Amino acid sequence: MLLCGGQINRIGSIENGTTISDYHPGEKTRQISIHATPMFLEWKEKKINVIDAPGYMDFIGEALSSLSIADMALVVVHAVNGIEVGTEQMWAHATKQGIPKILVVNGLDREHTKFDEILASARSRFGNNVFPMQLPISAGPGFTQVLDVLSKTVFTHQNDSSG
Secondary structure, eight states: OTTTTTSOSSOOOTTTTOOSSOOSHHHHHHTSOOSOEEEEEEETTEEEEEEEOOOSGGGHHHHHHHHTTOSSEEEEEETTTBSOHHHHHHHHHHHHTTOOEEEEEEOTTSTTOOHHHHHHHHHHHHOTTOOOSEEEESOSTTOOEEEETTTTEEEEOOSSSOO
């Protein structure tokens, strides 16, 4: 999102410690978010504030604090691990607070991804109103394409961190 909004000129790497939001030494060492990090971008003449909140339940306080001021929650699910307890808890908290949610599956370029299973699980756990806006084409190593369901357009990205 920051790349598309022009805030950064390349995608950072968790493994290399070059992401924008995970800058604390503990986050770089563990390769996870520990603290909530506010960021922003401009898109179509609108300012969008983004809070990158930890996904691990050890740091649920940071995530819940962020959720309390959010207009929308983007809930991230790893394509290999699938929906976990923390995913369900954050979904439930957002639902209880009346916050709209978007479920994003990341890591689709990894081996052993299971997008179809995750979609079925999301519908089973969160309701049949879960609808895929984009579908991965050939998820796994070398993944570069998604089908936008609404526009019926295939989007291809370069596999070089340029977005």
